[in-house]
Amino acid sequence: MIALSLNEAETLCAKAARGAGYCWGQADDIGRAARALAAEGSDFGAALLVLLQTRESFIAPTPERLARWRAGGPDIAGVGALCPVLAATWLTDAGLDAVGLRLINIGAPVWLDALLRPAGLGAACDDPFAAGDATLIRRPGPFETGKRAAVEAEIWRALNAYAAQTYVPESESSRRRGAGGGRVDDD
Amino acid sequence: MSAIAPRPPEIVMRLARLGAAHPTRLSFLRALIRGATRERWRLRRARFALDDAGFGHAVYTVETPGHAYSLVAFSTPLADERRTDRVIAEAWDASFVLYDGAPDADEIARLQANAPLQEAGRFTARELVLARANKSVRLFEAVVAALAKGEQPDGAALAEVGYLLRTTAVYGNGKFGIADRDEFAGRPELAGPFRAEMLTVWLIRAFSFDLVDHVAARRSPGAARLAPELRRSLGVGNATGLGMAPFLVRHPVLIHRWFAARETALARVRGLAEADEAEAFARSLAVFRAGVEAWRTQDARQAAAIVALKADLAGLAEAAPQILRGPLPWDALYRFAEARLSLEGQEACVALMLEPHGALIDDLADEMQADETLGQGLDGRVTCAAMRQILAHRYGWAAETDFADPAANARFWYVSADKLEPRLGERFEEAGAELEQPLAVARDALGLAAALAEAPEAQPLADFLLRHPQWRHVARRAQTLDRCAYAEIRDNLIGAEMRPIDILRAKLAFFGARRFDPRSDRWLRIALFADEPPIETICSGEAA
Numbered sequence: 001m002i003a004l005s006l007n008e009a010e011t012l013c014a015k016a017a018r019g020a021g022y023c024w025g026q027a028d029d030i031g032r033a034a035r036a037l038a039a040e041g042s043d044f045g046a047a048l049l050v051l052l053q054t055r056e057s058f059i060a061p062t063p064e065r066l067a068r069w070r071a072g073g074p075d076i077a078g079v080g081a082l083c084p085v086l087a088a089t090w091l092t093d094a095g096l097d098a099v100g101l102r103l104i105n106i107g108a109p110v111w112l113d114a115l116l117r118p119a120g121l122g123a124a125c126d127d128p129f130a131a132g133d134a135t136l137i138r139r140p141g142p143f144e145t146g147k148r149a150a151v152e153a154e155i156w157r158a159l160n161a162y163a164a165q166t167y168v169p170e171s172e173s174s175r176r177r178g179a180g181g182g183r184v185d186d187d
Numbered sequence: 188m189s190a191i192a193p194r195p196p197e198i199v200m201r202l203a204r205l206g207a208a209h210p211t212r213l214s215f216l217r218a219l220i221r222g223a224t225r226e227r228w229r230l231r232r233a234r235f236a237l238d239d240a241g242f243g244h245a246v247y248t249v250e251t252p253g254h255a256y257s258l259v260a261f262s263t264p265l266a267d268e269r270r271t272d273r274v275i276a277e278a279w280d281a282s283f284v285l286y287d288g289a290p291d292a293d294e295i296a297r298l299q300a301n302a303p304l305q306e307a308g309r310f311t312a313r314e315l316v317l318a319r320a321n322k323s324v325r326l327f328e329a330v331v332a333a334l335a336k337g338e339q340p341d342g343a344a345l346a347e348v349g350y351l352l353r354t355t356a357v358y359g360n361g362k363f364g365i366a367d368r369d370e371f372a373g374r375p376e377l378a379g380p381f382r383a384e385m386l387t388v389w390l391i392r393a394f395s396f397d398l399v400d401h402v403a404a405r406r407s408p409g410a411a412r413l414a415p416e417l418r419r420s421l422g423v424g425n426a427t428g429l430g431m432a433p434f435l436v437r438h439p440v441l442i443h444r445w446f447a448a449r450e451t452a453l454a455r456v457r458g459l460a461e462a463d464e465a466e467a468f469a470r471s472l473a474v475f476r477a478g479v480e481a482w483r484t485q486d487a488r489q490a491a492a493i494v495a496l497k498a499d500l501a502g503l504a505e506a507a508p509q510i511l512r513g514p515l516p517w518d519a520l521y522r523f524a525e526a527r528l529s530l531e532g533q534e535a536c537v538a539l540m541l542e543p544h545g546a547l548i549d550d551l552a553d554e555m556q557a558d559e560t561l562g563q564g565l566d567g568r569v570t571c572a573a574m575r576q577i578l579a580h581r582y583g584w585a586a587e588t589d590f591a592d593p594a595a596n597a598r599f600w601y602v603s604a605d606k607l608e609p610r611l612g613e614r615f616e617e618a619g620a621e622l623e624q625p626l627a628v629a630r631d632a633l634g635l636a637a638a639l640a641e642a643p644e645a646q647p648l649a650d651f652l653l654r655h656p657q658w659r660h661v662a663r664r665a666q667t668l669d670r671c672a673y674a675e676i677r678d679n680l681i682g683a684e685m686r687p688i689d690i691l692r693a694k695l696a697f698f699g700a701r702r703f704d705p706r707s708d709r710w711l712r713i714a715l716f717a718d719e720p721p722i723e724t725i726c727s728g729e730a731a
Binding site for chain 2: 022026063164
């Protein structure tokens, strides 16, 4: 295991999420949620890897499902597993106090749980990493902080590979100009 | 006291004015020195194991009322050809950690195996700050040689460079495994922004003086020690590049607090009915003018700004006595500066007006940190129409720029794969623009406004963002800004004419840096703690 500061865990996860194709604002939320998972001693790295490896199969909630969520349920099944990032960010953005709402077939529900924390909510499910149903529950903060994060070396490398997709390779021109040019250190 | 409104963000938050910023008594290193003085911190040189050439390690322990902190310094031989200030360097003359407590021999051994490696090392929550520094090649040997001869070094040469060591990176907040800032931000002695980093640099300064004294003494039994007035004049150099610029854009709530504190302080002083501190102002102005005389740069633009500043300060010295006898004297002085002086002169005048008014404004230094979770919320219940209004209200200034003009959209910020550092690319000449970092605030605010215009007016923002998540960070930022007037630099950060050093200078002035010396439009040299008291005199326990 590699010991990380919580800030390192958050930064790595936000970058990896962006590298895997999430938008900047979503990546910021995923980073903060990963920090919360890490602070609780959860395996944030394994959780993120599951999300990033399966995200392309996830679906967005339809307007019909949103209307049902607004009404407090019941949810209806979609044509695939629901994206936990889109579901959680919509629920928090919309300010719904949807305790008791049962979402059907949501992917990597650990992320629904973690991303709902800022709203004082969470999600209960059978397997946090595997697609399945999840029920919204109340999870009042504040949450435990002050711990270090830990990640397995193999997962750390995999997340860094995703993060690397946000970097621009150096070219001759960028080497010359990008960092500043000017005079070298001669003092 | 009359109520004078703080300067509005459309005046304060422009790049040209940021690029003319001067340190004030609210700057972080000044706040640190005041706290150390007030709380009677004690400095102890706990270990000083350097060989004749000055290589080895040293430990300086500062005892504050709450906790002890130690600078653990490692001085190592470095071939001249490996000495570079660029972040791409892999070895340095000296490396440092600020350690939480007093390290035992095992901890020193652990740090010795990691600190000289910097980014390639691994650290723990006991390390609060990680830093490294290089010697001033020009000055270091000359100072040692003079001291070894029993003489003091040439003051003019010292003033020309301004430091013996210059840091090339000072890392905090969890980097490379060191402690998260959250872990110690609640401690009163480290509560201000960058307080732990400033303490580290203050201690590095003490080490730099001890280092030249030590090497000179080992070279010759009759060696002199560096004179107190020369110690006071020397700072710690720093080479600051692009890496620091995105910080200001990424921390809008924090930045708002910094500027709000300074502008509130200025408004308080301008509101005073009498100029009781007119004489103290005159003294500060005289000291400041002497400092400007010693300000060296080879940058043509900065050199011209310094020439104008000298004239401004002469005009200020002449006009101030008369103005300060009138009604609302400080307000009148500020308005004189605004009407007559260059931006450098105006911002210098602000710093000088704050200087004699510690009793009135120093409390504001305690309000410069921020709970940045405030910037994390997003209210998706507002309608698309309401969100457009927020954007129009807060980003009206952005509409001054036409981003269809290639010159306005000329650059992009990115992170380089080689060094994982922020860089600025030319959008229409270089590859990689699709990996642009989200720092083009003005362009993106306009983009979100345009996208919202296509959405049903009554649609909740939450529904809009579900379909268009690419605008999520922009919407969140705009809502944050709605509560924080100074959160945003009100200029185009990707324009062809944008000078990153303007951003860097504003941040460095809040640190307390002086003697800004641009080396290009993208990096500059500064000195921290120059002309400030050495830590060994403020915290005079058993200090060497």
